[in-house]
Amino acid sequence: MSTTAARRAAIEAADLVRTYGKGDKAVRALSGVGFTVPSGAVFGLLGPNGAGKSTTVKILTTLAEPDSGHATVAGLDVRREPRRVRHAIGYVSQKPSFDPVATGRENLVLQGRVYGLSRLDARARAAELLTRFGLGDAADRLTGTWSGGMQRKLDVAMGLIHRPSVLFLDEPTTGLDPEARAGMWAEIARLAGDDGLTVLLTTHYLEEADQLASRLVIVDAGRVVAEGSPGELKSALQGDSVAVELGAGDLVDRARQAVRAVPGVGDVDLDGTTLRARVRDGAAVLPGVLAALDAAGIRPAAVSVARPSLDDVYLRHAGRAFREADQAEGVLV
Template sequence: MPTARSATAIEAVNLGKTYGRGGKAVRALDGVSFAVPTGVVFGLLGPNGAGKSTTVRILSTLSRPDSGTASVAGVDVRREPARVRRAIGYVSQKPAFDPMATGRENLVLSGRVYGLSRHDARERARGLLTRFGLGDAADRLAGTWSGGMQRKLDVAMGLVHRPRVLFLDEPTTGLDPEARADLWAEIDRLAAGDGLTVLLTTHYLEEADRLAARLVIVDAGSVVAEGSPEQLKNELRGDSVQVELAGGDADGAGHRARHAVGAVPGVADVTVEGGVLRARVGNGAAALPGVLAALDAAGVEPAAITMARPSLDDVYLRHAGRAFREADRAEGVLV
């Protein structure tokens, strides 16, 4: 394993991956490129089926790309996969712990698998149980723990060998809001306190905004935007206006609304999906009367109107051409 830390912990260059399904070739990754600085939480954000998990599987040596190159901790993932595995921790979407073993037993076993001595594995397990607030439950069967505690155990198991890079694949899926916020705090500490590089895949906009120092947004196997959350949002100057149409898209209301609102001075990026109109305006307070007048002239009744500063949903809409939530609901074939 390399002894010197470089400024770049992960680098992916033009990664391509195609799967054959049902006699058809499905392009899961199409030229994905990004670089992850050392010691940060880096977000890989995209709807279900965007290609996030495929990317992580390649970077963690669980799959090979059809084209392109990648390195983790300065090691080429195709040429030296064993060295990469020693440098990384991997926490998959599905639980990795044994529910019929205690939390302590799970961690000790993980340590032994990674070559720690019996004594060192026990000490490492004790330290991680304390760190994650799991000490009181350490000797209970892990299958009896709450979902939030189990997810912390999975993360602890990924850290037992002190990796330089940690992959967290959708770590908070299925957790309640309190458990999610608790795990967010732990992820924050990993990079801030330990200098660990964390690559986080998520389809939660709030999670990426809250945790990631930098992120890439992927859609249909391609990177559509990259930068810090604030940088990406600040590129969208002005305000976001969202109008819920009272009758949905019945009788062509969506088309009329889009055409009418698009003609209002100062309005841009008008889209209509699922009976909801979204638009960008330079000044929301100044533009709103014109938007309402345009809808009235077009015979379209609004059920509700909201105005807000740019969000990552707006960023996704700008670069992918559709709202993130609509894309996340759509059935996909990519992973």
């Protein structure tokens, strides 16, 4: 690989716009989304359900075309060179792509043949991936009998069969139990760290993006609302976050007014029945918050102080809590 190619960004997206439908029924799924993914990184595309993540991935993987804007993947234009893009990438969708009535080995060999590998090379590559993902003992069992974690590993292995330079993982741990999710996290980190593969990860799990991504963008309602490393985005929110979990019978407005009046408290936002306040020094402000709530006749279920999280970042830039946005019904994809 040339020095120039090594320095080239793995993914570049600029001003992507995509609308579904026409006239009064038109829905704007993307409204100028743009970002750059450096080679060899795990990059997080983070947002609640309906934010526009899947539409963005469909465009980058040539499954959809933008109305306007420009994107390249592995240095290839997704609109002018879609066939070359497809050979340069691996794509693991949210839904399983394996055949449940075939064995793990058969699934991988078939996938390799689809990508043009010889029978011998496909079998060798399948054996390599089965070993790498710890699936060797189950290789010749029907995949429909495998656990959910094993099946998800097989999906990722199938995306790697042809040695792509960029791997797209669309919600890779949805539906997995905590142990299987932790195992998948470890494997994703190893793909970029040991293999130098570029991974674009879409997720609505905040902790997943925080754990894995060296850089990320947060999208909401079809727009990028924040971009940077998880550390940079959290550090930009100076101070601490005080969370006040209110009981069902508490008066939210009264609690908000009481907390907002405490010296040292900045923005106060509501996330369901939890108030989140930005403060300079959580330890110093907390006694005043408790006293103000007590004076207002409010007995919170819990009060905590924490350093800023990605949820706080999202709240600051999108104007609502991530959980609230994730649970809201939307039409974007």
